[in-house]
Amino acid sequence: MRNTIEAIRPVDKTVGNDVQAYLHTLTKPIGSLGMLESLAVQLGEITSNKFPEVSPPGIIVFAADHGIADEGVSAYPKEVTAQMVHNFLQGGAAINVLAKQIGAMFQIVDIGVSTFIESENLVNRKIRNGTGNFLYEDAMSRKEAIDAIEVGIDVATKLIQDGAKCIIPGEMGIGNTTSSSAILAILSQEDISMIVGSGTGITEEQRKYKEKVIQNSITSREPNREDVMDVLAKVGGLEIAGMTGAILGAASKKTPILIDGFISTIAALVAVKLCEHVKDYLIIGHQSEERGHQIALEMLECKPILNLQLRLGEGTGAALAFPLLKASVNILQEMATFSSAGVTEREKQ
Incomplete structure (x- = not known):
């Protein structure tokens, strides 16, 4: 790293x-x-x-589970993470459709799914079987957070070596808007109510409960906001760390990074905290419907290309914005x- x-x-x-x-x-x-x-x-x-050239783009979807999902912060149970990985592998997810549309190189990386998934099309770089429930314990050790970042660096640099001209980091992990919101709350020091959104479609009552879970978790974990690796280890996610690594790896290879929505923007924010030069390598694909996304974008001083009222993740908003990058280089x-x-x-x- x-x-x-x-x-x-x-x-x-x-x-x-x-x-x-x-x-x-x-x-x-x-x-x-x-x-x-x-x-x-x-x-x-x-x-x-x-x-410059931006084609073909390389989409990397990092998948991992979150212990905090046990607190009922998502509209979906934790087993959906593994089920969606199977869906990605079978070509049935939204990101599969959009990746095909833009002619993308495409990889799915198991960086921390709780269950074992066997497929020759899956990149198995599992750090551990999901993070700990950070309401009661650190999400992961500092070493595990670094290891996950290094997986992202390795996967992205290899994809670039294989011909990718633009990297799109994506994610799958039930509970990851909770983790991302916690990271943003710590780094921004904004009020939790300004950050926590509906995620996968929770009710207003569930959203307020999610706020309390995040606030209590931050109080319990006492992360050092001046040390972004401490924040990432205590309340982060393995797929967030993986995307952070992919962003760092792409920047080190002078390769454009097309960022998706809220969760990948939090990974970008972590990457910028690790190296301020990364900010100028970022292109934000779209404005997410998730409440905290605007705060994260303001911290990065970046403007999104699109606003399509999306909140899916996976890299979908970035994939939709990619043709505009292609148009810009075609003009030249x-x-x-x-x-x-x-x-x-x-x-x-």
Whole structure:
């Protein structure tokens, strides 16, 4: 983990300036393609390439169970995590459909599912059989949190070596909005009521109960907000740590990272706490319906591309936003300049 963090460099602003200058030569009014232009500039900065590539994207879904799910904080029982992993492996989940649509390389990583799952298509990197119930004990040891991050680093860097040009971290784990909300509450010091949302679709009564579980857990665990690894170990999730590692690994390889919703944004926030340069490698795919997502985005100083009222996870919102990244690089690579098209440029004032 330390070596990966030390390998992450600031993005290349010089190339970004070159991309911006080139965009001004294309047959359109300056700035008229809005966010597509800023995406093109950012992708140039990330990759140090004036004509960056983002295809194929690589989607990595990390799956793990949470001990806190035993407290009834989700609308679904804990066994749904393993059942959904089987669904991913059979190609039946929303992320499978969207991954196919965008031509993504696709991996499912068991980093902490409570039960054993055997499949040649599953990447088995299990750290432990789910986290501890952090209402009563630390979710995991500091070493386990580091090990999970290193799994994410390893999986992402191998996928990049195999040809992925953009990494989309995704997750599956019943109870992970509770874990993510706890992390955000600690790091942001915002009131719990401003952070905790409906997750998988719990009632308002259940949501208020979830707030109490998180508040009591934070009081019991006493995490050090100045030490993000302490926070991650005490109230985090193995799949959150895995996504954190994937983000760090991609940044170390100058590869764009397209972030999904609330839970992957919390993983990104942890990664930025570990290395501030990571922030400029992040592209936020969408605005989640989960209440705390806006707070996390403000902490990262990032703006989402889409707002489709999503709250599914798995990487789905990021996969839906990916075609806009592809459009931004296609504009750079294929659009004519005023000179090449023989079109008169705007008059200089």
